[in-house]
Amino acid sequence: MEKSYTPGLHILSTFKAAEQHLTDAKSCRQFFNDTIAQYQLAKVGEAYHSFENGGFTAIVCLTESHLSIHTWPEYGIATFDVFLSNFNNDNSNKVRAIYHDTLRYFNATETNKQEMLR
Amino acid sequence: MEKSYTPGLHILSTFKAAEQHLTDAKSCRQFFNDTIAQYQLAKVGEAYHSFENGGFTAIVCLTESHLSIHTWPEYGIATFDVFLSNFNNDNSNKVRAIYHDTLRYFNATETNKQEMLR
Numbered sequence: 001m002e003k004s005y006t007p008g009l010h011i012l013s014t015f016k017a018a019e020q021h022l023t024d025a026k027s028c029r030q031f032f033n034d035t036i037a038q039y040q041l042a043k044v045g046e047a048y049h050s051f052e053n054g055g056f057t058a059i060v061c062l063t064e065s066h067l068s069i070h071t072w073p074e075y076g077i078a079t080f081d082v083f084l085s086n087f088n089n090d091n092s093n094k095v096r097a098i099y100h101d102t103l104r105y106f107n108a109t110e111t112n113k114q115e116m117l118r
Numbered sequence: 119m120e121k122s123y124t125p126g127l128h129i130l131s132t133f134k135a136a137e138q139h140l141t142d143a144k145s146c147r148q149f150f151n152d153t154i155a156q157y158q159l160a161k162v163g164e165a166y167h168s169f170e171n172g173g174f175t176a177i178v179c180l181t182e183s184h185l186s187i188h189t190w191p192e193y194g195i196a197t198f199d200v201f202l203s204n205f206n207n208d209n210s211n212k213v214r215a216i217y218h219d220t221l222r223y224f225n226a227t228e229t230n231k232q233e234m235l236r
Contacts, residue, residue, distance in 0.1 A: 005193035012128070014236055047163020047179035059177045059184050061165035066177050068184050070203065075123035079236050083197075085188065116232065118132055118197050 008065065009092040010083035010116045011099045015108035022073040022106075023054035031105045032060055032067060039094045041084070064091060067098070078106065083118070126183065127210040128201035128234045129217045133226035140191040140224075141172035149223045150178055150185060157212045159202070182209060185216070196224065201236070 021027075025048050036043050045061040053074060060067040065083040072078065082098045084091035103110060139145075143166050154161050163179040171192055178185040183201040190196065200216045202209035221228060 005190060005195060007132070007188065007190065007195075007197050010130070012234065012236070014125070044167035044175070045165020045177070047165065047177070049162035049179060049181065051181070057162070057179060057181070057183065059163070059165070059179045059186070061167060061175060061177045063167065063169070063175070065175065065188050065197075066186050068177070068186070068201075070125065070183050072123060072125065072205075077123060077125075079125050079183075079201075081199075083186075087190075112236070114234065116130065118130070118230070 006086070007118045008083065008085040009095040010065075010081065010118050011095055012114045012116065013080045013099065013103075013110060014112040015078055015080065015103060015106065015110045016076050017078060017106040017108045019054070019073045019076070021108075022071040022076070022078055023056070025050050025056035025058065028056070028058065028069065028105075031102075032058070035098055035101055036060070036062070039098060041094075077111070078108075124204070125236045126201065126203040127213045128183075128199065128236050129213055130232045130234065131198045131217065131221075131228060132230040133196055133198065133221060133224065133228045134194050135196060135224040135226040137172070137191045137194070139226075140189040140194070140196055141174070143168050143174035143176065146174070146176065146187065146223075149220075150176070153216055153219055154178070154180070157216060159212075195229070196226075
């Protein structure tokens with residue numbers, strides 16, 4: 001029961017982006033849904049919440065783990081996480097690709113990025 | 119618009135725990151709900167998903183950011199994240215307290231812990 005297992009790669013990022021992207025939860029949801037389909041991941045739940053100031057927070061639960069984003073348009077930043085487990089196959093390249101695609105979607109400038117092999 | 123802002127403390131952990139805890143999504147949900155109430159956080163969405171082998175994955179979306187857990191009972195481990203923003207006040211102590219309470223709830227042995235000030 002106690003075989004060794006390294007769940008997978010988790011990328012955590014903070015980036016700058018324009019207010020129009022940091023306040024558009026609807027478009028972000030479409031982007032996440034398209035991304036999940038493109039990389040053949042399986043969504044099993046999600047939560048999107050918009051704040052009065054226009055910022056939003058979202059988490060997407062995948063059988064492979066999760067995505068999360070929290071935006072602060074008043075500071076021009078967002079924090080983003082993507083974590084995919086390697087249960088069925090090595091998803092590290094998908095983690096990096098999704099991160100890259102997310103920066104591109106937000107037309108973002110990365111201010112901090114950490115890769116953590118969990 | 120471009121004031122500096124450090125969103126908050128994120129603790130990421132991998133821990134060992136007994137199969138009975140790693141397969142009990144219902145009790146974990148009760149524990150998370152109790153914890154959210156105890157620390158006066160605001161839940162705005164959640165997703166719980168159980169796998170055929172008994173493991174489960176859960177994410178809880180808070181106005182303050184999120185909690186996530188993914189369990190692998192076949193390996194005796196879970197990965198857990200708690201991230202609370204400091205938008206209204208410094209929530210770092212709550213992050214540490216929730217992490218401590220989670221280890222206690224799972225009767226867990228920490229194998230990896232990272233504190234990240236994002």
